[in-house]
Amino acid sequence: MAGRRDHVCVGVIGLGMGRAHLAGYAKSPRCTVAAICDTDAERLRQVGEEFHVEESRRFTSAEALIVAAKSRRAGIDAVSVVLPNVLHAPVSIRALRAGLHVLCEKPLAMTVRQAERMVAEARKARRTLAINLSFRFTPQSRALKEIADSGRLGRIYYARTRWMRERGMPGFGGWFGTKRLSGGGPVIDLGVHRMDLAMWLMGNPKPVSVSAATYDLIGSRVAREQAKPFDVEDLGAAFVRFEGGASLVLEASWAGYIGKREDMVTEILGDRGGIVQRNLGEGYEFEARVHGEEGGALVETVVRQRLEPAPSPYEDFVDALVERREPLAPAVHGLQVQRVLDGIYRSAALGREVRLKG
Ligand SMILES: NC(=O)c1ccc[n+]([C@@H]2O[C@H](COP(=O)([O-])OP(=O)(O)OC[C@H]3O[C@@H](n4cnc5c(N)ncnc54)[C@H](O)[C@@H]3O)[C@@H](O)[C@H]2O)c1
Secondary structure (H helix, E strand, O other): OOOOOOOEEEEEEOOOOHHHHHHHHHOOOOEEEEEEEOOOHHHHHHHHHHOOOOHHHEEOOHHHHHHHHHOOOOOOOEEEEOOOHHHHHHHHHHHHHOOOEEEEEOOOOOOHHHHHHHHHHHHHHOOOEEEEOHHHOOHHHHHHHHHHHOOOOOOEEEEEEEEEEOEOOOOOOOHHHOHHHHOOOHHHHHHHHHHHHHHHHOOOOOEEEEEEEEEOHHHHHHHHHHOOOOOOOOEEEEEEEEOOOOEEEEEEEOEOOOOOOEEEEEEEEEOOEEEEEEEEOOOOEEEEEEEEEEOOEEEEEEEOOOOOOOOOHHHHHHHHHHHOOOOOOEHHHHHHHHHHHHHHHHHHHHOOOEEOOO
16 A cells, blocks of 8 residues: 555544544554645644644645545545544545545444445445444453353343433534534434444344434523524434344433433343443443353453453554455444434434334
8 A cells, every 4th residue: 555565644634533543543553644634724734743744745625635645646545534524425435436445433424325325435446434433442342342242141132322411512503513514413423432332232233213302402592592503402312123123222412411421321231141331430431341140140240451452443444454354343334323323313303213224
């Protein structure tokens, strides 16, 4: 790639969360950051200096970066697309068509239609399209996946997964709370992570129907008070049925009087055991326990640490390209989650259960 098969040159488009991508790529010995892009010239300059990206490799438009990559001037193999959700599909598709591999931020897109097009374009271009479902990548989540896949839980039939925030609407008044730019509120922003984690631990069953309700009471009131735009939900709850009979309950909020700053729980129940992962101290550290029966007693095991190191999403993307294998979070999994997200918004709007296609 870019001349060497054991090395990948990446560009990062969008430098908010994109800074985490840059820090992640910097840890991979198999990767060089070859370009960065942001329409905000000051942010571009600051991040360029922080990550030592030379001026000729800083772009103020995604198109210019992709054109430079295509002409092989910049020697870029792959890009991270870390832009507002509305740009995930068009910029990823443009990059794939230019022959670049893509690591796209979550959610994969704003709609199933867009997500399907992205997956189809990647297949056509024979390029890797990965999605940053970052909660899969923690060492603890990797350990839980191995436990779930080992069969120790027996038949997995039910899951409950939630990310509820008492108050925390990202960039209030900006693109996150504007439906045409984001596709939705906490369901598509936070719910996507915990729903993916649950579905992944369940073995990616096919979702077939959704019944959901969404609310915007607090967000709309605060928006009126502050004269800011806000036309997405601030809380969503959903019941999802899967092929084979398993089901899942999802809850996600940016606002709600729950008495905790952040409450995250994922429970996976099988007929022989269960997994419970929850956040500690209302923050972003997690504890996980595996429950079951042994010697005629109910027992629990604390999952402390995975023995093998777990690569970050950025290292895994680079490794997958060099090793010519699937990334840990391929776009097709993002598409499956997107089907549920679409179903949630459709069901909430119609006030009844909806069937999912695909
Ligand atoms: N995986 C995670 O845990 C995680 C965490 C945070 C954000 N995200 C995702 O990352 C994406 C970006 O979110 P964010 O928080 O960084 O948003 P942000 O608004 O902070 O940053 C977006 C950046 O993109 C730039 N930008 C906007 N339009 C552009 C264009 N046309 N070309 C080039 N640059 C452009 C903006 O100037 C800004 O610097 C979203 O999809 C979000 O859901 C994921």
